[in-house]
Amino acid sequence: MSIVSAVPTHPDIIRISLPTPFPVGPVNVFIVKQDPIVLVDAGANTDEAYERLEQRLADQGLSVRHIGVVLLTHGHIDHIGMVNRIVHVSGATSCAHPDVVAHLRAYEDDAKDALAFFVGVMRRCGVPPDTIERICELRASYKTLVERIDIARELHDGDEVSGLRALHVPGHSPSDILFYDPVRRLAFTGDHVLKGVSPSPLIRRPRPGEAKVRTLAEYRQSLQRTRALEMDVCYPGHGSPFGNHREIIDALLRRQERFTQQVYSFLETGPFTPHQLMGMLFPRVAMDTLHFGLSSVLGHLEILEDRGMVFPEDRDGILYFSRRPMENGTETAPGREEEKGVQLGPITG
Numbered sequence: 027m028s029i030v031s032a033v034p035t036h037p038d039i040i041r042i043s044l045p046t047p048f049p050v051g052p053v054n055v056f057i058v059k060q061d062p063i064v065l066v067d068a069g070a071n072t073d074e075a076y077e078r079l080e081q082r083l084a085d086q087g088l089s090v091r092h093i094g095v096v097l098l099t100h101g102h103i104d105h106i107g108m109v110n111r112i113v114h115v116s117g118a119t120s121c122a123h124p125d126v127v128a129h130l131r132a133y134e135d136d137a138k139d140a141l142a143f144f145v146g147v148m149r150r151c152g153v154p155p156d157t158i159e160r161i162c163e164l165r166a167s168y169k170t171l172v173e174r175i176d177i178a179r180e181l182h183d184g185d186e187v188s189g190l191r192a193l194h195v196p197g198h199s200p201s202d203i204l205f206y207d208p209v210r211r212l213a214f215t216g217d218h219v220l221k222g223v224s225p226s227p228l229i230r231r232p233r234p235g236e237a238k239v240r241t242l243a244e245y246r247q248s249l250q251r252t253r254a255l256e257m258d259v260c261y262p263g264h265g266s267p268f269g270n271h272r273e274i275i276d277a278l279l280r281r282q283e284r285f286t287q288q289v290y291s292f293l294e295t296g297p298f299t300p301h302q303l304m305g306m307l308f309p310r311v312a313m314d315t316l317h318f319g320l321s322s323v324l325g326h327l328e329i330l331e332d333r334g335m336v337f338p339e340d341r342d343g344i345l346y347f348s349r350r351p352m353e354n355g356t357e358t359a360p361g362r363e364e365e366k367g368v369q370l371g372p373i374t375g
């Protein structure tokens with residue numbers, strides 16, 4: 027018999043699940059009934075989602091016009107889509123990480139740059155040209171789902187907003203912000219931590235002056251920071267609110283480590299391109315989820331490279347990864363460094 031500990035509920039926090047046209051399925055937004063009324067995240071920009079939001083607000087005796095503040099957990103299309111509409115109708119103050127602010131201010135051009143960067147990554151990773159072309163077409167069809175907008179306030183790590191503390195937890199995206207209430211021991215976690223799903227740290231463009239992006243390493247660091255927070259409830263971007271965030275984060279870190287080891291084991295018969303490794307790790311990855319699959323494999327390769335266990339070779343512009351033989355001719359066992367580097371036990375104090 028298992029004892030399931032109940033997750034504390036907050037009657038002033040209303041979860042609204044909104045449909046999206048993406049493979050991820052529905053996305054959550056949250057209303058915090060305080061003065062002014064806060065909306066956390068803004069769903070995907072479809073009429074269906076907007077109507078659902080209005081209906082659910084009406085159930086609470088509210089409408090979009092009553093929203094005073096919009097907080098964005100990160101810049102992904104299923105979380106920011108309706109911010110323009112909502113701000114236009116309500117005059118709410120929108121707040122986000124500076125990366126999201128910059129992205130939305132120069133939306134058309136920035137989206138083009140982001141896609142050009144991703145196309146370059148896909149080529150280097152050995153993704154076939156016809157697949158790249160189809161992904162570009164798919165991305166073009168998403169274009170109408172985001173609009174250019176001036177976000178009113180940039181949120182930096184540690185800023186206080188609407189009684190919540192903004193904590194920058196990059197990894198899943200460079201702009202991930204967790205909105206933490208240390209008094210009520212709760213947080214709005216966006217896609218930073220989800221229950222039953224491993225959020226992929228997605229490939230991102232390096233910032234000016236940044237030599238190399240290490241998304242998975244960055245993500246793991248952020249997870250450790252979140253793990254140390256004292257809280258009873260996480261309100262996530264997808265799925266139901268959950269407690270026990272430390273257990274969930276530990277399981278996530280262990281799962282990531284298993285995948286890192288799997289990638290290393292595939293390379294026994296290598297060399298392979300990241301795209302080939304993605305096919306082995308996720309045999310059923312679809313066109314619209316290739317971004318996640320490829321990002322995941324690149325993250326595991328980063329970790330293995332950092333541990334000195336694999337190395338890339340450039341063959342006509344395409345990267346092939348191989349295991350690195352050790353000085354005595356053997357190969358390192360995966361995971362050793364992990365036991366030192368990642369704290370899986372409880373953090374106290």
Ligand SMILES: [Zn+2]
Binds near residue numbers: 102
């Ligand atoms: Zn996301």
